[in-house]
Amino acid sequence: MDNPNDVKELIPEFFYFPEFLENQNGFNLGQLQISKEVVNDVVLPKWAHSPEDFICKHRKALESEYVSAHLHEWIDLIFGYKQRGPAAVEALNVFYYCTYEGAVDLDALTDEKERKALEGMINNFGQTPCQLLKEPHPQRLSAEEVVQKLTRSDTSTLNLFQHLTELKSFFIEGISDGVPIVKAVVPRNQSRSFMSQGSPEILVTASLNCIIGTHGWLPYDKNISNYFTFIRDTTVTNPKTQRSMSGPFAPGLEITSKLFAVSHDAKLLFSGGHWDNSIRVTSLTKGKLIGQHIRHMDIVTCLAIDYCGIHLISGSRDTTCIIWQIVQQGGVPVGLAPKPLQILYGHTDEVTSVGISTELDMAVSGSKDGTVIMRTIRKGQYMRTLRPPCESSLLLTVPNLAVSWEGHIVVHTSIEGKTTLKDKNALHLYSVNGKHLSSETLKEEVSDMCVTGEYIVMGSLQGFLSIRDLYSLNLSISPLAMRLPIHCISVTKEYSHILVGLEDGKLIIVGVGKPAEMRSGQLSRKLWGSSKRLSQISSGETEYNTQDSK
Known part of the structure; x- marks a missing residue:
């Protein structure tokens, strides 16, 4: 590393692929000549506890503020004004002359030996990139x-994960009074025309009594309110205008957030759990059933949609999973393809949770048989089965799982038949290649869970909202006590708020205590849409008293 004549370059695997540091195949790599020590796994520096820790810290270093502050210097050396001339000499950035673009015209050489000699030099030393910048x-x-800079903009929001010690909770009533909210989400890819910039997006809610709400949502605008603006959908309380999902759910089925998925443009609601084993597609704008797909042989128990909005995966009591393609017309989702893309087998009991990542070509399912199975999307090929560790002889189930952007799989397991909460629930983390990384015992029963960036957000039936670090599974802050069972949680696309649906029908909005503009002491206050009745608009002023769980 100290030899200036040896130019080293870290391959991409140093930043994403911990497996390359291990001799997992047990190849005979020989012995060291002096010590006779067997050559096996790469010896890691003392600051890395494992290959995964090494890669994680390496990537964080690459994406650190220090590297960002010096990135322009690297550009100057490789593509910029320090590549050639006096600036290159001063920066000790001079290479063999044959490596520079235009230094040698091979086509002009008539001597074949000289031409081959130069070609050999170029092949040996490589080529310097084109010089793109002269300044x-x-x-x-x-x-x-x-x-x-964002603070000076009209719609800047604060990332709540960067201000975890400053979270505040606010509640909204009048959506589903007395009836649990089982789904609350702000779809991430709502179409926005130039004329509609700054107008509210749609926040979708679904209640246990099948009532659908499409509310107005603005995370923050310094011309609107202190925290956020919520414009209640008036149809949810009017029996004449209420929109609902058609058809009853299967008798005895627990209605959870896993039974629902919303298209990323906020136009379609996919639902399972129906008595006829169907997946139903409901138009959120019209509140009408537009599709009904019966391919499972038993009740559909869970649904999940991928980050791109291309595929939907369903799990069923019939022990199978089905991957569906979401049909689009002009880039707008209009329903599901009538024929499944893949039918996935392998479980021996009811499928209870699913996750999907089109980018990683990975579909994941958890079951009452205590296993998690990984498969590919495009070919439906079986990859591996994960068996979360458990010391109890009782039946282990997988009620919830989530897949991160990088492919980490977070698995929540529960021991069936155990009457006490002690050691009944646990959280497990696996790598994209199925390696078990860590486990953590939970004190509460998880009702909903999602992975956002490097954090896991969980809600429990004991009424606690928890935020944990993805890699260590440790709590990032003390759990927030919501005082009532939590039925659903989701994180907004700007990472500005967490939406929490409670058993009594309240919607809890958790965000940073003070928005950016208020921090600077320049609070401008005006409600969007002055024609709206104040009863329909919540401006983040009704604080919900939570308690930190010690």
Whole structure:
């Protein structure tokens, strides 16, 4: 590493692929000549506890503020003004002359030996990239400068995961009074025309009594309110205008958030759990059934939609999973393809949770048989079975699972038949290649769970909202006590708020205590849409008293 004549470059695997550091196939790599020590796994530095820890810290270093602050210097050396000329000499950035673009015209050489000799030199030394810039590249803005710039904009929000010690909760009533909210989500890819910029997005709710709500939502605008603006859908309380999902659910089935999925443009609601084993597609704008797909042989127990909005996966009591393609017309989802893309087998009991990632070509399912199975989407090929560790002889089930952007699989397991909460529930983390990384015992029963960035957000039937670090599974802050069972949770696309649906029908909005504009002491206050009745608009002023769980 100290030899200036040896130019080293870290391959991409150093930043994403911990398996390359281990001799998992047990190849005979020989012995060291002096110590006779057997060569096996790569010896890691002392600051890395495992290959996964090494890769994680490596990537964090690459994406750190220090690297960002010096990124322009690297661009100057490789593509910029320090590649050639006096600036290159001063920066000790000079290479063999044959490596530079245009230094040698091979076509003009008539001597075949000279031509082959130069070609050999070029092949040996490589080629320097094209020089793209003749002037110094500007320095990237620091994280602090970016925050200050966003603060001056009209719609800047704060990432709640960067301000976990400053969270506040607010409640909204009048959506589903006395009836649990089982789904609350702000779809991430709502179509926005130039004329509609700044107008509210749609926040979708579904209640236990099948009532659907499409409410107005603005996470923050300094011209609107202190925290957020919620415009209640008036149809949810009017029996004449209420929109609902058609058809009853299967008798005895527990209605949870896993039975529902919303298209990313907020136009379609997919639902399972119906008595006829169907997956139903409901138009959120019209509140009418537009599709009914019966391919499972028993009740559909769980649904999940991928990050791209291309595929939907369903799990059933018939022990199978089905991957469906979401049909689009002009880039707008209009329903499900009539024929399943893949039918996946392998479980021996009811499928209770599913996850899907089109980018990683990975479908994951958990079952009452205590296993998690990984398969591919495009070919439906079986990859591996994960068996979460459990010391109890009682039946282990997998009520919830989630897949991160990078492919980490978070699995919630529960021991059936155990009457006490002690050691009944646990959280397990697996890598994209199925390696068990860590486990953590839980003190509560998880009702809903999602992975956002490097955090796991969980709600429990004991009424606790928990935020945990994805890699260590440790609590990032003390759980927030919501005082009532939580039925659903979701994180908004800006990472600005967590939406929590409670058993009594309240919608809890958790966000940073003070928005960016209020922090600067320049609070401008005006309600959007002055024609709206104040009873329909909540401006983040009704605080919900939560208690930190010690």
